[in-house]
Every structure is written in structure tokens, then in C-alpha cells.
Amino acid sequence: MPEIDEIDHRLLRLLREDGRRTFSEMAGTIGLSVAAVKRRVDRLKELGVITGFTVQIDYGKLGWAIEAFTELHYAGATPVSEIVRTATDVAEVQTVFTIAGDPDALIHVRVRDLGHLQQVIDHLRHAGNVTGTKTLLVLGSWSRDAPAPRASRIAGMK
Amino acid sequence: MPEIDEIDHRLLRLLREDGRRTFSEMAGTIGLSVAAVKRRVDRLKELGVITGFTVQIDYGKLGWAIEAFTELHYAGATPVSEIVRTATDVAEVQTVFTIAGDPDALIHVRVRDLGHLQQVIDHLRHAGNVTGTKTLLVLGSWSRDAPAPRASRIAGMK
DNA sequence: AATGAAATGCGGCCTCC
């Protein structure tokens, strides 16, 4: 088992806040040389702790204003692979979580409007072995990492 | 309203795949000059379409193996700000979604093990105006963006 | 208004200590 020390965690925290931080900047704040920081980040990638880097997008500004979670119930014998496949086939599905318990899966969907949401849900209900759905419409969200924009979507927050 | 054209979408797609992509690399694939690419990315940040950059982490490799969603029910008159506050106070809570409908909120939590999960849920149930919870334990997940590691957690997928 | 081309720092990257 690989050792991940406090410095590694500080590096990860810095990169969560800003994934494009430069090695020199992080070296400065942590108090290490640039080479050492690069070696550590490379190692974290190697170990699979860091799986990649990505951009955070405000999808509302791109016209995808509605966000929802839908719980999916499948017929008893449905294999996991089938569950994942039916869900991932739908372009609007961002993430699929297979669940132990009441619903068999929880999916995160992004759509343009409520009519669009209806279409997606209808499609899911008729696909594969889906026996039932329950959709939770997202009004606002807050994320531990995310800076202001995402939090500001919750009225009364700042 | 700002115009976001096809090239902007292609840039966003490239940055979603790899948030540390180089301007010159993207300039090459898209067929634009580096300066033009930088101007567009800067503009997307300015417009708030790009809210930031971050690192993708395999939390399981950091010892946070368990992931769950918990639906929270609050007493009738609980204001949204209170809902968000009680949830965000808990360090294990990664994201809070306020919901229109049956549960009042859906939270995404990451914990070390099932005992830890129990602690977090107990804490939530006794905090604020929480009247009930229902927890969905995540077995596996698939994300549209994420490369292999996240998907590999679902048995039988590739 | 958006692009491309060129000049300048700075950062990533590699080698050696």
C-alpha cells in the first residue's frame, strides 16, 4: 500500500481548488522545490489517486438549466451491466450510480428544460427492464470544492 | 446574451477530457492560433461558463471507500439556508442538492467505512430540523467524462 | 470583432547532485 502523506494531501487540496495551479506556485506555498512537487504529483497520477484534470462548467449558462436525480427500479434479474448500459445510452445522463437497496440505480441528468426532462424520463421508463422511476428535481446545489458560482444558485446563500 | 459557438463547445469538450490541455495543443487540434484559443478560454471564464479547473481524485485510493446519497426530510417551515447549513457543516458531505418534492435535500457523502457512514447519518438525524433520512449506498459509478478508473469500479464494465 | 504572428518571460521538464 502506497504512503500518501500530509504534503500529498495538501497538494491534492491545492489542485482541487485550482487544477491549473503551477508547480512553482504550489512549491512556494508548501515550501518545497518545484522538482519535488512535480515528482509528487506524477507519483499520485501513477498511483491512480489522481485520475485526471477537468474544467468546471456552469451548464446553466450553456442552456442546460435543469438538473435532476432519478431513482431507477429494475426488474429483479436485471444484471448490473444492463442497468448501466440502458442509462449510459441516454446522452442527458451525466452519471450513473448503482445502488445497494431500494432503488437499483441513481442517475444524474442535465436537461434544457422541464419538457426535455419529461422526454428523458419517458425514454428511461420504456427502456430495458425499468419498472419504475422517481425523479428529484434539483433547485440549487452547493459543493465543498466549488467556488462561488455553483453555491450562488441557492437563493439566500452567498 | 453571449454567443457560444461550435468552437467554444469543442474547446470545452477538450478541457473536460483534460483540464490541463495546452493552448497550443488545442490550437493544433481545432485549427486556430494559440492566441485565439487563449482569448476564447479567457472569455468563457469571464462569462462564467468556465467556473474553474480541478483535479479528479480516486477517493477510494485515499481510504474513503464508501460513497452514498442521503435524502433528507426537514420539518415543514425549515428555510433553505438552514437546510444547506446543517448539511454543509458535516465534513463528509461533498455536495448538497436542494430538491423540489419529496425529500427536501439530497446530499452526497464520502466516508471511510460503513461505521463512519452510520456516524454521519446519526449526526444528520439529530441535527437541525431533520425529520427523516433515507440513504442510498453506492456500489459503483460511471461518469460520462471520467476515463477508466471511475468506470472500472462497476463490475463487468470496461 | 475576431484572428494571426511575433517578442518576452515564466514554467515545465530533464539531468545531475
Added chain:
DNA sequence: GGAGGCCGCATTTCATT
């Protein structure tokens, strides 16, 4: 883990359509 050197990239300015 640190230091130095080279190359590449980001960044800015200027000219162009």
C-alpha cells in the same frame, strides 16, 4: 529532495481582415 539548463508554453502587443 534540491539546483540548473533547455525547451516549450503562456502572455502580451501589434498588425490584419
